[in-house]
Amino acid sequence: MLLGVTVSFTPHLVPMTRGILSTAYVRLREARTSEQLADLYRESYKAEPFVRVLNPGQSPNPRHTRGSNFCDVSTFCDPRTGVAIVSAALDNLVKGAAGQAIQAMNLMQGWPETAGLQDSGLYP
Incomplete structure (x- = not known):
């Protein structure tokens, strides 16, 4: 529990070679719409080059992050x-x-955060 908020986290076991799919649940203190929540996430992660906040109604798919440094939310x-x-x-x-x-x-060396991470490299 952080900041008085209880989060339930569920990693999903799916048959794939690489990737993680997870879901978290949290009770909101005040009513929000899915669009408002997506906007809050976009604002929070706007400076993070490898976090992509999807539009409401879209589901993250490990196939779309395979071989990349992206996290789709x-x-x-x-x-x-x-x-x-x-x-x-x-x-x-x-x-x-x-x-x-x-x-x-x-980041520690003061280099661009994305250096060497924009291209996809796959094995297996």
Whole structure:
């Protein structure tokens, strides 16, 4: 629990060689629409070159992040329950491992954060 907010996190087990798909649930303190929540996420991540906030109604797909340093995020607000549902997909062998190390090294060295990370490299 951070800042008095309880988040339920569910990683999804799906048959794929690489990638992570997860969903988080949190009860909102005040009513929001899916569009408002997406706008909040866009504002929060506007300076992050590898986070893509999808439009409401779109679902993140590990196929679209495969071999990249991107994390795709989608948001949905359930007006019946007041719960925000946030889903994310990333390639755990790039964004979750080597890509994260390269991104951190770039920042520590004062290099462009995206250096060496814009091209896709795949194996397997």
